[in-house]
Amino acid sequence: MSCFSSADESAHYGFSVCMLLQQYRDELGWAGQGVDELGTGDATAIADVVAGLPGLRVRSCDISAPSVEAARANIAARGVADRYTVELGDFFDRADSGDHPRVRTVIANPPYIPAPDRDILMPELWGGVYGNDLVLQLLKAGYTDVLTAVPSYSDPVATVTTAGDLGYRVVNFLAMALDFGPYSAEPKVREHVRRMCAEGRAWAGEDGYMVAVALFTADPDIPGDRAAQLLRALQVA
Ligand SMILES: C[S@@+](CC[C@H](N)C(=O)[O-])C[C@H]1O[C@@H](n2cnc3c(N)ncnc32)[C@H](O)[C@@H]1O
Numbered sequence: 001m002s003c004f005s006s007a008d009e010s011a012h013y014g015f016s017v018c019m020l021l022q023q024y025r026d027e028l029g030w031a032g033q034g035v036d037e038l039g040t041g042d043a044t045a046i047a048d049v050v051a052g053l054p055g056l057r058v059r060s061c062d063i064s065a066p067s068v069e070a071a072r073a074n075i076a077a078r079g080v081a082d083r084y085t086v087e088l089g090d091f092f093d094r095a096d097s098g099d100h101p102r103v104r105t106v107i108a109n110p111p112y113i114p115a116p117d118r119d120i121l122m123p124e125l126w127g128g129v130y131g132n133d134l135v136l137q138l139l140k141a142g143y144t145d146v147l148t149a150v151p152s153y154s155d156p157v158a159t160v161t162t163a164g165d166l167g168y169r170v171v172n173f174l175a176m177a178l179d180f181g182p183y184s185a186e187p188k189v190r191e192h193v194r195r196m197c198a199e200g201r202a203w204a205g206e207d208g209y210m211v212a213v214a215l216f217t218a219d220p221d222i223p224g225d226r227a228a229q230l231l232r233a234l235q236v237a
Contacts, residue, residue: 002122003067004041006181009211013109013149014045016174016213018052020147024171024215027222028105028145031055035147038091038108038138039063043071043084046107050080058107061087061094064124095141104144109213110134112154113183114192114202121186130155130201139163145217152210152234153184153193153202160227163216171224173214175233180208203235210234 021030028035034057037046041062050056062068068088075084087094094100113120114131127133131154138146139162146168150156160170183189193209196202203210214230 003064003070004039004122004125006183008178009109009181010041010045012174012176012178012211013213014049017046017107017147018049019174020172020213020215021049021053021056024222027217027219030105033101033103033105034059035105035107036060036091036095036103036143038106038110038134040071040086041067041109043074043086045109047075047078047080047084050084051078057083059085059087059100059103061089061091063088063090067124092137092141102142104219105147106138106141106143106145107147108135108138109149110138112149112151113189114154114196115189116192120189121183125183127154130158130196132156132159135159136162139166139168139216144219145215147213147215150212150214150230150234152236153196153204155196155201156203156231156234158201160231164227167218168216169218169225170227170230171215171217171222172226173212173230173233175210175212175230177210177236178208184209203237205236208236210236 037060040060071086075081111125112127112131113125118126
């Protein structure tokens with residue numbers, strides 16, 4: 001097992017979470033309840049967000065022991081251990097256990113590498129055959145707001161359609177082009193992504209792809225429905 005490392009992807013995730021939390025602070029009410037996070041990684045991106053947003057508390061977990069170890073050190077180094085906590089384990093086991101009080105918002109840059117099976121460079125990043133298994137599971141976990149990365153090569157149309165069927169709207173998003181990193185440039189993954197593009201389940205260029213960090217909500221009091229704009233923003237070829 002290793003620790004996830006992709007500086008540009010994590011920076012985009014952290015920046016986008018920060019901006020969307022600030023923009024929708026009152027609507028999401030995170031200063032009162034805090035937020036949950038699926039997948040801490042090395043924690044640097046969100047530790048900086050916690051440091052910059054007094055009042056934000058994040059309860060995170062990661063399935064990778066080296067990630068949790070690195071995350072705890074990085075969180076302590078930034079002086080936010082009282083507001084950013086990390087547990088080792090499967091997010092969905094913890095969510096189902098009922099051990100913690102329910103909060104309304106979850107944030108995630110979930111595993112989203114599409115591949116025929118889990119035998120890839122970092123198996124913890126496998127998102128299922130089409131890459132969107134974990135985000136679909138997250139959308140079914142009962143949160144009011146899901147602030148998550150939506151990559152262009154992980155069947156985003158199915159993700160956004162399923163979200164709509166479950167009663168979520170896309171309130172807003174930030175999209176950025178990323179180069180293929182070590183995990184998505186692995187030949188087995190690249191070939192699979194090419195096949196998904198041909199099948200209409202993915203958008204990707206020769207060297208890279210798009211990722212949006214999108215706020216989905218089921219709260220009728222938060223206006224906005226930008227699902228079509230989100231899908232247009234992901235169409236890179
Ligand atoms: C794409 S990385 C993102 C890490 C970090 N949030 C970032 O953006 O830098 C996804 C992380 O989710 C973790 N993960 C995978 N499946 C998980 C699960 N079921 N529960 C909790 N964490 C999981 C992986 O180990 C990995 O660290």
